[in-house]
Amino acid sequence: MGCAGSSQTKGDGALKKVRKPKPWKHPQPLTKSQLLQLREEFWDTAPHYGGRKEIWDALRAAAEADLSLAQAIVDSAGVIVQSADLTICYDERGAKYELPKYVLSEPTNLIRES
Template sequence: MGVANSRDYRPTITVVLKRRNEPLKKDKPKWKSDYPMTEGQLRSKRDEFWDTAPAFDGRKEIWDALKAAAVAIECNDHQLAQAIVDGASITLPHGSLMECYDELGNRYQLPAYCLSPPVNLVSECNDHNASENAEPQEKKEKEFQLKVRLSTGKDLRLSVTMADSIRQLKKQLQIQEDIDTAHQRWFFSGKLLTDKTRLQDTKIQKDFVIQVIVSQPIVTS
């Protein structure tokens, strides 16, 4: 075969489109919770997100930087938040941490509740006083039977309230079925539920089922 004429050579050119990057805006997102939320509940919701987010897409060091930037924003230290974003080479197409990208093109999204409190946030003090003035029957959370399906194939029901945490439910299951809490992993709608998660945060309804993966302890001879 003959050698191709050099004039016929067409080099392959890869075009990399640079994503738009805007400075971090000082405006915080405004949002309303589905129910009046206390600061403790807000913290629990944020902890749940930061505990689970790095387990999915993206790089852990970027998630750590985003968390640090979110904390700086909450403390109204906009300059520090911008410095953290710049130091981690995070791109903000809209000037918000609610949608951002790392230098490899991975996409990260922070929910509004990680950046600002809801407009219907109630103080712990007011919430406590309101419960003291309520009628006795209104003080107590209403119990219901939660259906739990174990990976062993067994279905059972636990008496719970919407204020119960997954940690409390794990202990209840340990007492009822003799399954160590360390060997329980709770899932709802395909999402891992952390120990700090409360049932009211999952928006579960009475007829729904929570899956519990039971891992077998390692026995050494």
Template sequence: MGGCIGISRNRNNGTENISGNVTRPNSGSTRKNHPLCHETIRWKSDVPLTEGQLRSKRDEFWDTAPAFEGRKEIWDALRAAAVAAESSDYELAQAILDGANVSVPNGFLTECYDELGARYQVPVYCLSYPINIVKEDSGRDSPAECSEPVDGGTDLVLKLRLSSTCVDVKLPVCSNDSIAMAKKKLQSQEGLEPSRQRWFFGGKLLGDKLRIEEAKVLPGYVVQVIVNNEQTLRADS
């Protein structure tokens, strides 16, 4: 997107030195909003992280940030926008920011302001993977083989919220189905290829090899399904 400049973070303490906080503005200060930049922030962690460690670090930030300062509804909006932007669904991310009246003067979620002028800083590790991420054997991009469950399992219906349409759909599954198998069922029902689907529940990514019963999805709760665009370009690994 024209006018956007990539951000590179290279501080002495790596990711540990980048933390989120809220700063109260000077009285009467106003800042010009900027559309969210359609590009991935490239950065390198001084201490290489596995995908699991990065997810834990992100969860810790999002779970604790609202406890210090700022409005929880704004932090929730920023988290949802960050997830959407990382999957290259910038249209959804922008809609979330606009709906929460959040402005991004530099075009990136690293620095945001609510309508009252309070400043929110999101660390870069919550926005993209480092270029030196350590891949795990059971990484999120590893396709899991779909096999029939050993036991019969229990039939149940999952409530899924698709980022592509912002519509809730109901998906019949078996408790012994893996997430990969459930993705194939969603493909049959909604026409979404499994490679384009990323399932989240309770703020955590559900791996393809995880079984439905292991995800512990409570009745009536919603599983977020982030749908990547067909032409999504993944960040360098």
């Protein structure tokens, strides 16, 4: 960004491949329904954090897809992945998008509802 010779493919020679986040633990144990509510609240308010709505939409689709489809989504949307687990990404204009782990995977302390 800003440098005529910069490119998302230079440096290590390849784009970062999307991967699942490492196991993580939420501060309080959550049920599946609480986790889904947190996710909905995040995605409903995400465009207010800045950036473009279409990039937020692509990131949501990628977060909810399997890894190979997620990779195709971020590639086609022009998303620059800084953290392979999608927690930090940029669009082609340099806007930063930060995703909390709870929208990308389930915590290790998820309470199974019966």
